[in-house]
Amino acid sequence: MQELDSVKINFDNSGLWVLNIALAVVMFGVALGITLNDFKNLLKQPKLVLVGVLSQFIFLPLVTFLVVILIKPQPSIALGMIMVAACPGGNISNFMTHLAKGNTALSISLTAFATFFAIFMTPFNFQFYGSLYQPTAQLLKEVELNPFELIKLVTLILGIPLFFGMLVRRYNEKLALKLAKILRPLSIFIFGAIIVIAFSNNIDVFNAYIHHVLLLGISHNIVAIFLGLVVAKVSRLSFKNQKTIAIETGIQNSGLGLLLIFTFFNGLGGMAILAAFWGIWHIISGLLLAFYWSNKQD
Numbered sequence: 001m002q003e004l005d006s007v008k009i010n011f012d013n014s015g016l017w018v019l020n021i022a023l024a025v026v027m028f029g030v031a032l033g034i035t036l037n038d039f040k041n042l043l044k045q046p047k048l049v050l051v052g053v054l055s056q057f058i059f060l061p062l063v064t065f066l067v068v069i070l071i072k073p074q075p076s077i078a079l080g081m082i083m084v085a086a087c088p089g090g091n092i093s094n095f096m097t098h099l100a101k102g103n104t105a106l107s108i109s110l111t112a113f114a115t116f117f118a119i120f121m122t123p124f125n126f127q128f129y130g131s132l133y134q135p136t137a138q139l140l141k142e143v144e145l146n147p148f149e150l151i152k153l154v155t156l157i158l159g160i161p162l163f164f165g166m167l168v169r170r171y172n173e174k175l176a177l178k179l180a181k182i183l184r185p186l187s188i189f190i191f192g193a194i195i196v197i198a199f200s201n202n203i204d205v206f207n208a209y210i211h212h213v214l215l216l217g218i219s220h221n222i223v224a225i226f227l228g229l230v231v232a233k234v235s236r237l238s239f240k241n242q243k244t245i246a247i248e249t250g251i252q253n254s255g256l257g258l259l260l261i262f263t264f265f266n267g268l269g270g271m272a273i274l275a276a277f278w279g280i281w282h283i284i285s286g287l288l289l290a291f292y293w294s295n296k297q298d
Helices: 013-031 036-043 046-071 075-086 093-099 104-132 134-143 147-171 173-200 203-234 239-250 254-264 269-293
Strands: none
Touching: 013 104, 013 147, 013 173, 013 254, 036 046, 036 104, 046 075, 046 104, 046 203, 046 239, 075 104, 075 134, 075 203, 075 254, 075 269, 093 104, 093 239, 093 269, 104 134, 104 147, 104 239, 104 254, 147 173, 147 254, 203 239, 203 269, 239 269, 254 269
8 A cells, every 4th residue: 555655636737726725715704804913902802812822832742742752653643643733723613602602702813923923933833843853854854844934925925915914904893893793704614625636536545544644634623622721720810711722722633744745745645634523623622622611511
């Protein structure tokens, strides 16, 4: 059987451009709901900022790295796990936090803060932990990953849509709210359709190797959610805020991860399948957890 480390998920340049645009539109739609006050309010609560940052950008990549060392998955799968852990929270975390009766305002603020912070931390964490583990370090050498190119793409996909979305919200709130109602569901649908199309062209590869990442992807996601909950609990946050931090940590922007995988790793099999499965599974796990928590009192 061909190893996942040599399998490629075919995705042509035109599809990659559409994926870039779709993800940028998703982030623009998210940014339309963000204001400068979200940043200001979060900075007034430095403990919440610290807990959110530690959980998502410090502890999750570190714990993922330790899990990789412990279980020693195939290098491409390990690199996919590191990539997902390095990404910021997913754009559906706000909806799930609201459904779970968590702190929606905190979720929105953390999404804004994490999106900005990810411009620097996503490339750093991915490069740092990917280089620490010898099998994944070898893959990084083979593709000759340029950290500055990685930062540039993340800035284009996250930073620029964030800036213009907030700009529209600042000067024309009514237009921003109208656009957000249209763009959020539409852009997520478009993005999902692109992923389905990409993998439908590689359905044989997906079916042949999905069992390699099935349990690993589910377990990794559960670890991320549990980690967020523990970090928030140890920090003595309220149950409402514990739920919020757990969801923000467990719902990752796997779409960004897939874009980076297709752009810099030519759709490397283990990475792409792991990130794609995470993108599907974290919606299921997030909704199940949100419904469960919606009936739990503080």
